[in-house]
Amino acid sequence: MIAVWFSCGAASAAAAKLTVEKYGTGNVRVVNNPVAEEDADNLRFLDDVQSWIGVEVEQAVNPAFPSASAREVWDKRKAMSFAKSGGAPCTGELKKKARQLWEAQNKPDWHVFGFTIDEKKRHENFVLTERENVLPVLINAGMTKRDCAVMVQDAGIVLPRVYEQGYPNANCLGCVKATSPTYWNHVRQINPDVFRDRAEQSRRLGVRLVRYKGQRIFLDELPPDAKGRPMKSLKFDCGIICEE
Numbered sequence: 001m002i003a004v005w006f007s008c009g010a011a012s013a014a015a016a017k018l019t020v021e022k023y024g025t026g027n028v029r030v031v032n033n034p035v036a037e038e039d040a041d042n043l044r045f046l047d048d049v050q051s052w053i054g055v056e057v058e059q060a061v062n063p064a065f066p067s068a069s070a071r072e073v074w075d076k077r078k079a080m081s082f083a084k085s086g087g088a089p090c091t092g093e094l095k096k097k098a099r100q101l102w103e104a105q106n107k108p109d110w111h112v113f114g115f116t117i118d119e120k121k122r123h124e125n126f127v128l129t130e131r132e133n134v135l136p137v138l139i140n141a142g143m144t145k146r147d148c149a150v151m152v153q154d155a156g157i158v159l160p161r162v163y164e165q166g167y168p169n170a171n172c173l174g175c176v177k178a179t180s181p182t183y184w185n186h187v188r189q190i191n192p193d194v195f196r197d198r199a200e201q202s203r204r205l206g207v208r209l210v211r212y213k214g215q216r217i218f219l220d221e222l223p224p225d226a227k228g229r230p231m232k233s234l235k236f237d238c239g240i241i242c243e244e
C-alpha cells in the first residue's frame with residue numbers, strides 16, 4: 001500500500017495523480033492532515049483533486065487536537081515557533097504526530113510526498129533522517145513546482161485561491177514559520193483579520209514572529225510599509241516540508 005500525503009498544494013496533487021496512474025487506485029491511499037487555519041478554498045481544491053485522481057482523500061488528525069486548530073496548539077503549548085530550529089509546534093502536533101499515528105494504524109509500505117526536482121536535497125535528507133521507504137515520483141518525473149501547477153491547471157482544476165492572492169504556498173494563512181516582513185505585510189493587506197489575530201496571540205504568548213532590520217520583533221511593531229526579500233511563488237507546500 002502506498003500512502004500519498006496530500007497537503008492541498010499543487011505539488012502533492014500532481015504526485016497523487018502520477019502515483020495513481022502508475023500503481024492503480026487499489027494500491028494507493030491519499031491522506032491529508034487538515035489544519036483549521038488554512039484558507040477555506042483549500043477544501044474546494046481537495047474535492048476537485050479527489051475527483052480528478054479517482055481516490056477519496058482521507059484525513060489524519062491527532063486525537064489530542066480533534067479540531068486540528070494551530071491556534072489551539074499554540075495556546076496549549078504556549079509557543080508558536082522555535083526561532084533556533086525554525087520549527088513550530090503546530091507542525092509537530094497536527095502534521096507529524098497525526099501522520100505517525102496514521103502510519104502506526106495503517107502500516108503503509110511506501111510513502112509519496114510532494115518533493116519536486118528542485119527539492120531533491122530535501123527528499124534525500126528526509127530519507128536519511130525520517131523514512132527510507134519514500135517513492136520520489138515527482139523527482140523521477142523531473143517535475144518542478146511550476147510543472148505541477150501547470151499539470152493541475154491543464155486538468156481544468158483551479159489552484160487554491162491563495163496562490164492568486166500572491167501567497168507563496170497553500171499553507172495556513174499567517175504561517176508562524178514565516179519571519180519575512182514582506183510575507184507578514186502581505187497577510188496584513190490580504191487577510192487583515194488573520195494578521196490581527198496572529199499579532200494578538202503572539203504578543204500574549206511573548207513570541208516575536210517577524211525579523212526586521214536583523215532583529216526579531218512583535219508583529220504589532222512591524223511598520224506596514226516594511227519589506228524584505230520578495231516572496232517566491234510556489235516555493236513549498238505545507239506537507240512534509242512543514243515538518244522540517
Ligand code: SF4
Pocket residue numbers: 035037070088090091094171172174175176177238242
Ligand atoms: S503551515 Fe505554518 S502555521 Fe500551518 S501548521 Fe504548518 S507551520 Fe504551522
